[in-house]
Amino acid sequence: MKRPVLWLACALLFSCLSASARAGDTVSVAKVLSPDLIQLEDGTKIGLLGIGTPKSRAVTKQDCIEHLSNLIKGKTVVLEADTLVVDKNGKTLQRYVYLDGTLINMRMISDGYAAPSKTSHSLKAEFATAFADAKSSQRGSHATEKSTAEQCTATTQKGTRCKRYTTNLSGKCWQHE
Numbered sequence: 001m002k003r004p005v006l007w008l009a010c011a012l013l014f015s016c017l018s019a020s021a022r023a024g025d026t027v028s029v030a031k032v033l034s035p036d037l038i039q040l041e042d043g044t045k046i047g048l049l050g051i052g053t054p055k056s057r058a059v060t061k062q063d064c065i066e067h068l069s070n071l072i073k074g075k076t077v078v079l080e081a082d083t084l085v086v087d088k089n090g091k092t093l094q095r096y097v098y099l100d101g102t103l104i105n106m107r108m109i110s111d112g113y114a115a116p117s118k119t120s121h122s123l124k125a126e127f128a129t130a131f132a133d134a135k136s137s138q139r140g141s142h143a144t145e146k147s148t149a150e151q152c153t154a155t156t157q158k159g160t161r162c163k164r165y166t167t168n169l170s171g172k173c174w175q176h177e
Ligand SMILES: [Zn+2]
Pocket: 152, 153, 154, 162, 163, 164, 172, 173, 174, 175, 176
């Protein structure tokens, strides 16, 4: 009779541990606070494991926030912990965020709206590959020109705004760049 009791104790302990670690939790995303930080409906903040804001002239931090919002704001997602990443007391939990089976952390990198962070985790190699792909396809932050033409920001000799349109990242046309 001792064995079943032991198993039950183990099962209970395990379920308590996973509950506190929010592993496999199904949650609703209320807000996107940062390209790598979301807020759940209960107010809990969750960090997206393994990613950070990209350094880029092509997209702003706000562009990245909007991209992540379009993907998961108001949606039900599944959070998963990584065995290589230890939860620290008082620190924001770092999680993989899945939407319908898609790993959003990696999707952000693939779309060019996030860069891999220095954190060690199980999917670091996959994230690096996704980053290299995004770079070679010039997606998002890797773009070398804007996707839509905007009016040149330079002022002409007459003192009026230049009327040319440009896709240059500088925001200036060929003459004023
Ligand atoms: Zn111009």
